[in-house]
Amino acid sequence: MPTPLSPASLSPGQAAARYDEFTVVDVRTPGEYAGGHLPGAHNIPLDRVAEAADALATVAARGSLLIVCASGARSAKGCDQLAALGTAATTLEGGTGAWTAAGHPVERSTGGRTPWPMDRQVRLAAGALVVAGFVAGLAWAPAHWLSGLVGAGLVFSGVTNTCGMAALLARLPYNRPPEDAVPFEETLLRLTA
Numbered sequence: 001m002p003t004p005l006s007p008a009s010l011s012p013g014q015a016a017a018r019y020d021e022f023t024v025v026d027v028r029t030p031g032e033y034a035g036g037h038l039p040g041a042h043n044i045p046l047d048r049v050a051e052a053a054d055a056l057a058t059v060a061a062r063g064s065l066l067i068v069c070a071s072g073a074r075s076a077k078g079c080d081q082l083a084a085l086g087t088a089a090t091t092l093e094g095g096t097g098a099w100t101a102a103g104h105p106v107e108r109s110t111g112g113r114t115p116w117p118m119d120r121q122v123r124l125a126a127g128a129l130v131v132a133g134f135v136a137g138l139a140w141a142p143a144h145w146l147s148g149l150v151g152a153g154l155v156f157s158g159v160t161n162t163c164g165m166a167a168l169l170a171r172l173p174y175n176r177p178p179e180d181a182v183p184f185e186e187t188l189l190r191l192t193a
Contacts, residue, residue, distance in 0.1 A: 012101075047167060051184075055192050068096060
């Protein structure tokens with residue numbers, strides 16, 4: 001059984017200075033990735049990191065892994081998952097948001113649209129459900145339970161560091177890869193080549 005490792009983190013400036021040392025893996029949804037990603041980054045959504053663990057371990061044995069997301073939260077979680085499997089990885093502090101704010105370049109897929117970051121989509125959906133439960137509860141009191149269930153789901157999400165709503169939203173069409181996106185299996189082959 002591998003010994004868990006503690007993932008490291010780098011600021012955008014530190015990562016840019018050492019960029020050629022890294023294989024960059026973006027753990028956002030394919031739609032978010034298509035909207036703009038670090039140059040040369042490979043897209044392995046966070047919910048598929050476990051499937052890619054062997055390929056990522058092979059890459060990490062050859063050099064350093066830089067894990068990236070929109071804000072740094074999902075990439076830190078991806079690093080934690082890999083560390084638990086014995087694979088060292090580094091997270092980009094502040095994610096692609098901090099990277100672009102620092103003036104570093106991003107690549108966009110052909111026809112890539114820019115969906116909102118997943119955390120923003122979750123906040124919108126959860127907030128809309130709470131408001132809907134509140135308003136519906138004015139006419140029919142039991143509808144207030146909807147707001148309570150959403151609140152309970154958010155507490156559960158915070159305690160377990162998981163998000164069922166994000167998993168559901170990731171399946172929506174605007175979060176899916178564009179037609180010309182590299183398939184997941186091909187991404188794994190490219191990583192290990």
